[in-house]
Amino acid sequence: MFRNQTLPPVDPLPEAYEPIVKIRNLSVWYGERQILGDINLDIPRNRITAIMGPSGCGKSTLIRCLNRMNDLIPGARIEGQVLFNDQNIYAPEVDVTELRRRIGMVFQKPNPFPKSIYENVAWGLRIRGFKGNLDEVVERALMQAALWDEVKDKLHTSALNLSGGQQQRLCIARALAVDPEVLLLDEPASALDPIATLKIEELLREISENYTIVIVTHNIQQAARISHYTAFIMWDENRIGRLVEWGPTRDIFTNPKNKCTEDYITGRFG
Amino acid sequence: MPRELLDSEIERLQNEVLSLGEMVERSILEAVQSLKTRDFEASRRIISQDGAINEKRFSIENDTLVLIATQQPMASDLRLLASILEIISELERIADYAKGIAKINLLIGEKPLIKPLIDIPRMAQKAADMLHRALEAFVRKDVETARAIPKEDDEMDALYDQVYRELMTYVIANPANIEQANYLLWAAHNLERTADRVTNICERVIFTVTGEMRELDVSEDIRERWARQAGEKP
Numbered sequence: 001m002f003r004n005q006t007l008p009p010v011d012p013l014p015e016a017y018e019p020i021v022k023i024r025n026l027s028v029w030y031g032e033r034q035i036l037g038d039i040n041l042d043i044p045r046n047r048i049t050a051i052m053g054p055s056g057c058g059k060s061t062l063i064r065c066l067n068r069m070n071d072l073i074p075g076a077r078i079e080g081q082v083l084f085n086d087q088n089i090y091a092p093e094v095d096v097t098e099l100r101r102r103i104g105m106v107f108q109k110p111n112p113f114p115k116s117i118y119e120n121v122a123w124g125l126r127i128r129g130f131k132g133n134l135d136e137v138v139e140r141a142l143m144q145a146a147l148w149d150e151v152k153d154k155l156h157t158s159a160l161n162l163s164g165g166q167q168q169r170l171c172i173a174r175a176l177a178v179d180p181e182v183l184l185l186d187e188p189a190s191a192l193d194p195i196a197t198l199k200i201e202e203l204l205r206e207i208s209e210n211y212t213i214v215i216v217t218h219n220i221q222q223a224a225r226i227s228h229y230t231a232f233i234m235w236d237e238n239r240i241g242r243l244v245e246w247g248p249t250r251d252i253f254t255n256p257k258n259k260c261t262e263d264y265i266t267g268r269f270g
Numbered sequence: 271m272p273r274e275l276l277d278s279e280i281e282r283l284q285n286e287v288l289s290l291g292e293m294v295e296r297s298i299l300e301a302v303q304s305l306k307t308r309d310f311e312a313s314r315r316i317i318s319q320d321g322a323i324n325e326k327r328f329s330i331e332n333d334t335l336v337l338i339a340t341q342q343p344m345a346s347d348l349r350l351l352a353s354i355l356e357i358i359s360e361l362e363r364i365a366d367y368a369k370g371i372a373k374i375n376l377l378i379g380e381k382p383l384i385k386p387l388i389d390i391p392r393m394a395q396k397a398a399d400m401l402h403r404a405l406e407a408f409v410r411k412d413v414e415t416a417r418a419i420p421k422e423d424d425e426m427d428a429l430y431d432q433v434y435r436e437l438m439t440y441v442i443a444n445p446a447n448i449e450q451a452n453y454l455l456w457a458a459h460n461l462e463r464t465a466d467r468v469t470n471i472c473e474r475v476i477f478t479v480t481g482e483m484r485e486l487d488v489s490e491d492i493r494e495r496w497a498r499q500a501g502e503k504p
Contacts, residue, residue, distance in 0.1 A: 202273070202274065224339060224340040224341070225275075225340060225341055225342065250336040250340060253336070
């Protein structure tokens, strides 16, 4: 439920940034159970923000709120605001399909369609009635996803023949093909081997020059390696996920302000 | 890119170490020059520039720690970053020696020098040169050079002994020279210690490349040498 209220500021950061998404007083329930409580967080534009925290703390729930994927879950309900380019994405007039084009998502397990590599990337454009040069867009998206060289000679073979890492990069290409502004990634490398993981990380770092990336990970090292900003979420005594701390990754991993963050990243719990 | 980020940051940090090294090298040469030419203004400048050197050292240290914390460097990367932490600390101490020499110029004040300075500037030149080559060896991962430089320490010790003996003759000739002779010996001692710290840097070069952590065989401590020369046990 959208409530009109005075928006509290998020904690000031030591450096200037331009938020593309502002999360204000966000609370989420699945049925009777509250998952997240009173989250206030900014997502800086063209940067990678990592959301880390122990399993079940509500990280995935949080990013699913950013393109209204939670609308698909029966009984899900939110309070608070998510502002994308200063527009409340939960306002009644919002076109959710268009919102999900502008804020794309890649899931934990690669989920290519049982179609050709080409059709996987072209899919989003086709359903939107894209009239331009499809070949060009498909090639560009595959190049951005660092997959082009590996698949350019077999574009019309089944995507299901690709390795797990390739499939995940294909899913990223598919998300990039529709020209989003924000890419949400929910544990995108957790099902991949270390080399495929490194490729995904390299790719994300590269595309972050042009896209805003929010990545959910329970892998502390991964958050440290690739992100510019890190947010740490932890449940409270009522098992409600709360934002403990967020800031530039370099500060979070060398000098966190909150003892709970320190305990988590040093492996004392979690 | 994670690996690319690590590589480019390592390269940047190495350049920062070189740049800090240049500042320190200049400080040593200018401090001794200011003592030789009795240029108080220059000495004061060197003393105030030490703050910038300290700041740069802290900045490199901070960036190195961030890189260790966020990029999880392993093996040779980890050794290199650990060596950077050690080397910048040595550089900062060498800069303190330069500052000390600049202070000596101010302490001696308006009194003329008891002797023209010949060997102390030579020591400064030698120390700065050793430092320069040691840092080059670090960036080029040149173990051979790193093993060779500490052997030149004997030359520094010989110059130091020469300065020591010469100053003693001035003291014997006129006990009123004691204070200044003491100051000048202190300056020479700072330069001799600089060469010792260059040896420490060379040890870190070898550690970075080979993983071997060993003290290089440098010449004996000055007090040991005096004791030996006097026929005593140190």
